[in-house]
Amino acid sequence: MTKSLLINGKEHTVNVDDSMPLLWFLRDTLEYTGTKFGCGAGLCGACTVHLNGQAIRSCITPVSSVVNQKITTIEGLSDNGDHPLQKAWIENKVPQCGYCQAGQIMNAASFLATNAQPTADEIDNAMQGNICRCGTYQRIKKAISDASIEMKKDV
Amino acid sequence: MNSLTNISRRNFLKNSSFIAGGLVIAVNSSSHAFNVTSDNNDELFDLNAFIQINNDGDVILYCGRCEMGQGISTALPAAVADELEADWQRVTIKQGDADEKYGRQDTGGSESIRTMFIPMRTAGAAAKEMLIAAAAKVWKLSPSQCYAEHHEVKNTQNKQTLSYGELVSIAANIDVPTTPILKNKADFKYIGKALPRHNQKDIIQGQLTYGVDTKIPGLKYAAITHCPVFGGKLKTLNKHDVLKSPGVIDIVEIPRFNVPYGSIGGVAVVADNSWTAQQALKKLTIEWDLGENQNYDTKKYKQQLITNVEQPAKFVAERGDLTQAFNKAAHKVSATYTGGHLSHSPMEPNASVVWVQKDSCEVWAATQSPADIQNVLAQYLNRQPKDITVHVTMAGGAFGRKFKCDYVQEAAALSAKVNAPVQLIWSREEDMRTGYYHSINAQHIEASLDEKGQVTGWLHRAAFPPIDSLFNPAVDRPSENNLNEIVNHPFGIKNLRSESGEAKAHTRIGWYRAVYAIFYGFSFATFADELAHKAKQDTFTFLNNLYDNNDDATQAVKIKRSKETLALAVNKSAWHNRHDLPKNQGIGIAVHHSFHSYVAMVVHVEVNNDNIKVLNVDCAIDCGQILNVDGATAQMEGAVVMGMSLALHTEVVFKDGAVVNSNFHNYPVLRITDMPKVNVHIVENDEAPTGLGEPGVAAFAPALSNAVFAASGKRYRDLPFTPLDI
Numbered sequence: 001m002t003k004s005l006l007i008n009g010k011e012h013t014v015n016v017d018d019s020m021p022l023l024w025f026l027r028d029t030l031e032y033t034g035t036k037f038g039c040g041a042g043l044c045g046a047c048t049v050h051l052n053g054q055a056i057r058s059c060i061t062p063v064s065s066v067v068n069q070k071i072t073t074i075e076g077l078s079d080n081g082d083h084p085l086q087k088a089w090i091e092n093k094v095p096q097c098g099y100c101q102a103g104q105i106m107n108a109a110s111f112l113a114t115n116a117q118p119t120a121d122e123i124d125n126a127m128q129g130n131i132c133r134c135g136t137y138q139r140i141k142k143a144i145s146d147a148s149i150e151m152k153k154d155v
Numbered sequence: 156m157n158s159l160t161n162i163s164r165r166n167f168l169k170n171s172s173f174i175a176g177g178l179v180i181a182v183n184s185s186s187h188a189f190n191v192t193s194d195n196n197d198e199l200f201d202l203n204a205f206i207q208i209n210n211d212g213d214v215i216l217y218c219g220r221c222e223m224g225q226g227i228s229t230a231l232p233a234a235v236a237d238e239l240e241a242d243w244q245r246v247t248i249k250q251g252d253a254d255e256k257y258g259r260q261d262t263g264g265s266e267s268i269r270t271m272f273i274p275m276r277t278a279g280a281a282a283k284e285m286l287i288a289a290a291a292k293v294w295k296l297s298p299s300q301c302y303a304e305h306h307e308v309k310n311t312q313n314k315q316t317l318s319y320g321e322l323v324s325i326a327a328n329i330d331v332p333t334t335p336i337l338k339n340k341a342d343f344k345y346i347g348k349a350l351p352r353h354n355q356k357d358i359i360q361g362q363l364t365y366g367v368d369t370k371i372p373g374l375k376y377a378a379i380t381h382c383p384v385f386g387g388k389l390k391t392l393n394k395h396d397v398l399k400s401p402g403v404i405d406i407v408e409i410p411r412f413n414v415p416y417g418s419i420g421g422v423a424v425v426a427d428n429s430w431t432a433q434q435a436l437k438k439l440t441i442e443w444d445l446g447e448n449q450n451y452d453t454k455k456y457k458q459q460l461i462t463n464v465e466q467p468a469k470f471v472a473e474r475g476d477l478t479q480a481f482n483k484a485a486h487k488v489s490a491t492y493t494g495g496h497l498s499h500s501p502m503e504p505n506a507s508v509v510w511v512q513k514d515s516c517e518v519w520a521a522t523q524s525p526a527d528i529q530n531v532l533a534q535y536l537n538r539q540p541k542d543i544t545v546h547v548t549m550a551g552g553a554f555g556r557k558f559k560c561d562y563v564q565e566a567a568a569l570s571a572k573v574n575a576p577v578q579l580i581w582s583r584e585e586d587m588r589t590g591y592y593h594s595i596n597a598q599h600i601e602a603s604l605d606e607k608g609q610v611t612g613w614l615h616r617a618a619f620p621p622i623d624s625l626f627n628p629a630v631d632r633p634s635e636n637n638l639n640e641i642v643n644h645p646f647g648i649k650n651l652r653s654e655s656g657e658a659k660a661h662t663r664i665g666w667y668r669a670v671y672a673i674f675y676g677f678s679f680a681t682f683a684d685e686l687a688h689k690a691k692q693d694t695f696t697f698l699n700n701l702y703d704n705n706d707d708a709t710q711a712v713k714i715k716r717s718k719e720t721l722a723l724a725v726n727k728s729a730w731h732n733r734h735d736l737p738k739n740q741g742i743g744i745a746v747h748h749s750f751h752s753y754v755a756m757v758v759h760v761e762v763n764n765d766n767i768k769v770l771n772v773d774c775a776i777d778c779g780q781i782l783n784v785d786g787a788t789a790q791m792e793g794a795v796v797m798g799m800s801l802a803l804h805t806e807v808v809f810k811d812g813a814v815v816n817s818n819f820h821n822y823p824v825l826r827i828t829d830m831p832k833v834n835v836h837i838v839e840n841d842e843a844p845t846g847l848g849e850p851g852v853a854a855f856a857p858a859l860s861n862a863v864f865a866a867s868g869k870r871y872r873d874l875p876f877t878p879l880d881i
Binding site: 016017019020021024027028029031032033034035036037038039040041043044046073074075077078081086089090093095096097098099100101102105124125127128129130131132133134135136137138139140141 | 223224225226349351352354355356358359360361362363364365367368370376428429430431433434500501502503504549550551552553554580582583785789792793794795796797818819820824825826827828830832833
């Protein structure tokens with residue numbers, strides 16, 4: 001049976017070693033480089049993508065464990081960069097070097113999908129797996145809070 | 156020499172990444188006294204930037220300053236756009252490939268804006284005047300009847316307008332004005348405002364290409380493991396049958412390249428993809444001859460540094476009569492401060508793509524020094540620096556690490572061996588263990604106070620393996636130069652002596668964001684708090700007294716600006732109401748001058764048993780004219796995070812010669828859960844721009860130590876406060 005993955009709505013055949021983490025399949029095989037390598041150990045969150053809408057760390061997820069599943073990467077989060085989080089990110093001028101930001105946004109998107117009205121503490125707890133060395137945390141918190149308010153209006 | 160030159164008609168920029176056409180002005184700013192001279196020479200020296208207005212009217216600034224999150228690629232174009240009266244959205248910056256025509260392009264030391272501010276503005280103003288002169292020609296009016304506004308030239312005589320795009324081909328034939336007139340601050344449209352970064356939209360959609368994202372046809376992938384101890388070398392390598400594994404191309408030993416930015420030595424696997432390379436690497440059996448530094452143990456070494464500073468050390472500088480001051484002292488206070496090695500650990504680990512061919516060598520890398528890549532690779536490959544092509548990519552953070560191109564030289568070695576372009580990405584473990592670390596350090600201060608609580612004498616010893624040790628292995632302690640911050644401190648203690656304690660390097664030492672200001676800021680501002688306590692004065696009053704007692708006229712400006720910065724932060728904070736705080740809360744203050752700028756931090760903490768929670772930070776920055784006020788605020792917020800990491804959690808530990816830390820679980824950088832509220836206050840003045848990338852980091856740790864003392868009576872004198880237990 002051909003192994004395949006649905007990534008951002010497009011089907012891709014999986015023809016690599018079973019143990020290859022999804023991260024490297026995305027980056028090397030498919031050349032989707034929006035998802036970043038930061039630590040290789042699930043400690044920093046830079047590699048966060050969605051598996052059936054939920055955040056996972058792709059650097060420690062073997063590609064074989066997610067065949068025939070639906071993956072969303074940062075490139076597929078929205079058509080035009082207009083997910084409420086992405087808009088809030090721009091509005092609040094969050095990024096500095098920007099390397100960790102795709103992972104931050106993907107983690108936040110998954111979190112907001114399950115908790116639409118988070119408290120500040122809940123945001124912190126949800127995001128503590130995502131490291132930022134430039135120190136954009138204050139703006140990340142504000143952007144997530146803003147996005148949750150925006151998303152409440154759309155409901 | 157400083158000059159602007161109209162080079163629109165010249166050919167010398169071909170064979171670079173520059174696309175010719177339109178109006179092009181070359182900027183040469185080799186010193187800070189920037190005087191425009193008209194230059195008709197064909198030979199152009201020491202250029203560092205070009206401004207091009209192309210035939211569509213788009214403005215491109217080719218400027219060699221590497222973007223790593225500090226926002227330089229948004230700030231400098233804003234300076235050009237303002238004087239040029241351009242639509243800032245139509246002014247973009249391109250990083251030139253490494254080429255002597257762009258100057259060295261080194262980015263560090265918090266000096267890009269300080270050194271490029273006036274040259275960029277002058278170039279923008281000159282281009283505007285040339286466009287106005289061009290329009291005046293077309294309309295047969297005098298230039299004084301024309302004016303520029305938002306990417307167009309208009310005139311006072313009729314309603315006609317000419318866009319910049321329409322004018323460039325005429326302007327290209329006009330001489331550069333020798334005295335372009337710069338705007339008054341009151342007329343700034345972009346300078347000092349909060350323009351968003353150019354690359355934000357790309358970042359949030361995963362479209363920005365960092366060094367590690369480079370892809371070219373035929374690319375091979377590599378993984379490396381390095382010699383764990385500086386100075387060691389490979390002893391045995393058992394490849395087993397790894398070469399037979401599917402997808403594995405080669406196993407390559409990379410010997411140590413004994414130049415400061417050369418490889419420490421390692422073994423690498425080249426394969427068809429990163430994962431295959433990583434897995435194959437793990438199957439090799441490698442033994443190292445660890446070499447002379449194999450006993451390096453930071454716990455023991457730190458104790459030795461403490462011993463070295465707590466006894467007389469090598470004399471460096473002296474003024475006044477310290478002996479007399481100490482003899483007459485009403486009180487003496489002494490303290491010893493330490494700090495551990497730090498790892499830069501940007502989120503993007505070291506990575507590059509290099510393609511070595513017979514007649515070319517092409518590099519794609521995030522770097523803080525493209526010229527050093529050319530020099531090191533030229534030396535390694537036995538070629539000319541100008542034959543090494545370096546494409547500079549966006550950097551996912553750097554903080555000083557990406558100044559050292561060892562990771563690029565390694566990729567070159569691999570590419571040459573397998574005869575293909577190779578991407579080498581270091582694992583996080585390799586990045587953490589194969590660093591150029593911030594110096595481990597110890598300082599000892601003794602000071603005397605008179606009956607009024609004035610500081611009358613100051614003895615200061617410092618011991619740390621300095622950055623010089625990387626360039627000269629014979630260096631065994633900090634130099635007089637390395638101790639200048641003691642002698643030049645704006646406290647201006649009249650009777651002062653500084654001494655340098657022995658500290659040989661057992662690892663590679665490098666520039667780490669704020670460099671020596673990290674531990675000088677910590678010692679000066681924490682010790683000042685200790686002195687204030689002894690003198691039974693609140694620290695704010697005590698600091699002001701210290702500054703006021705400094706009657707050295709050469710330091711008058713530094714004193715004034717230090718005081719103003721401190722007052723701004725303190726007055727915006729809860730300091731004046733600190734006596735109303737709950738018993739286990741406290742506020743600490745610190746002020747430090749570094750990179751020509753002034754930073755004050757006021758930190759409010761709550762301490763429960765030994766658990767420190769930072770509730771709020773008010774910080775003030777005086778860095779003169781700010782180019783992008785949002786960028787400035789971001790830098791200060793980031794400096795708090797980095798200062799907090801190094802104060803509370805992080806140090807690089809060595810045992811048996813090697814780094815013990817391996818990943819973020821045992822190098823616990825700050826996470827969002829610890830982020831306090833940060834309020835940034837900017838000192839407004841008419842000073843020239845000074846450093847902003849680094850100064851903030853220096854003032855946080857002392858303010859935190861002082862806050863914790865206020866809240867709990869416990870005094871922390873080590874960075875991190877509690878040694879990392881690994």
